[in-house]
Amino acid sequence: MKVGLIGSGNMARALARGWGEPVLCTDSGSGSAQALVDELGGERFASNRELAERVDVVVLCHKPYHLDPVAQEIRDVAKAVVSVLGGVSTKDLQRAYPHSPVFAVMPNTPVEIRQGVLVYAQPEHHDDLEAQVLGLFGRLGKVVSVPERLMGAATAISGVGPAYQALLAEAQVDAAVRKGLGARLASELVTATMSGSAALIEAKGFDTLAVRREVTSPGGSTARGLDALERANVRRAFQDAIEAVVNPDGAR
Ligand SMILES: NC(=O)c1ccc[n+]([C@@H]2O[C@H](COP(=O)([O-])OP(=O)(O)OC[C@H]3O[C@@H](n4cnc5c(N)ncnc54)[C@H](OP(=O)(O)O)[C@@H]3O)[C@@H](O)[C@H]2O)c1
Numbered sequence: 001m002k003v004g005l006i007g008s009g010n011m012a013r014a015l016a017r018g019w020g021e022p023v024l025c026t027d028s029g030s031g032s033a034q035a036l037v038d039e040l041g042g043e044r045f046a047s048n049r050e051l052a053e054r055v056d057v058v059v060l061c062h063k064p065y066h067l068d069p070v071a072q073e074i075r076d077v078a079k080a081v082v083s084v085l086g087g088v089s090t091k092d093l094q095r096a097y098p099h100s101p102v103f104a105v106m107p108n109t110p111v112e113i114r115q116g117v118l119v120y121a122q123p124e125h126h127d128d129l130e131a132q133v134l135g136l137f138g139r140l141g142k143v144v145s146v147p148e149r150l151m152g153a154a155t156a157i158s159g160v161g162p163a164y165q166a167l168l169a170e171a172q173v174d175a176a177v178r179k180g181l182g183a184r185l186a187s188e189l190v191t192a193t194m195s196g197s198a199a200l201i202e203a204k205g206f207d208t209l210a211v212r213r214e215v216t217s218p219g220g221s222t223a224r225g226l227d228a229l230e231r232a233n234v235r236r237a238f239q240d241a242i243e244a245v246v247n248p249d250g251a252r
Pocket residue numbers: 006007008009010011012026027028029030031032033048060061062063064066069070084085086087106107108109159160
């Protein structure tokens with residue numbers, strides 16, 4: 001299926017690099033679409049409408065607040081619409097695009113290396129088009145279907161997650177540097193530990209407690225480190241973070 005990207009910023013770039021094919025795309029005048037075409041081949045379109053007319057599916061990669069103005073340009077020519085817009089529900093999409101099949105997918109930036117997580121709100125009707133859309137996005141990582149009402153919570157851990165993991169890595173690297181380790185070596189140790197631990201948790205049926213217990217001898221060094229993290233309120237920090245993402249108006 002021929003895909004067109006509306007917007008050529010961070011997420012569009014990550015998707016396009018993950019697909020690794022010539023790209024058809026637009027921007028709002030910054031030159032980002034041309035830069036993407038220069039990198040991957042393909043074609044930059046001068047208008048969203050022209051792009052939508054030429055493709056089987058448009059992927060909305062603009063900011064959420066551009067939903068209505070962009071829809072006004074292309075709603076009568078878009079054959080199918082996939083949105084990656086944060087906080088925009090299938091209902092919002094269907095209202096903006098009343099004549100097209102719509103799909104809400106929330107990817108994260110590791111799609112760029114085909115190790116993304118793509119949370120997907122199951123549409124009411126399952127058909128061949130849905131299978132094609134899932135096939136397209138499935139090339140970029142793990143596609144996980146969730147009920148629409150839980151999309152916000154799911155994306156608050158997977159969509160924003162790469163930033164959290166990067167912050168956690170950075171904090172550990174900084175701490176190790178203070179103890180004399182080189183930043184590069186510390187980064188290698190931390191990131192390899194993160195990916196190995198993630199794989200181990202998955203291999204153990206997602207039993208985080210079991211993985212934790214296996215490293216934690218009574219009265220030992222891991223127990224002391226975990227105690228320091230608990231006293232620093234790491235759990236509370238993640239609870240506050242999810243609240244801030246899911247309920248932006250209630251955030252401090
Ligand atoms: N970044 C992430 O990790 C992430 C994760 C999940 C979902 N998302 C979602 O992805 C979307 C884009 O986020 P981003 O981080 O990629 O933002 P971004 O880097 O600011 O990119 C936004 C893009 O939209 C383009 N644009 C704005 N108005 C347009 C219009 N009227 N027609 C065509 N293109 C238009 C911009 O054009 P210019 O280049 O000309 O400014 C830019 O290329 C958001 O809705 C966000 O919720 C992002």
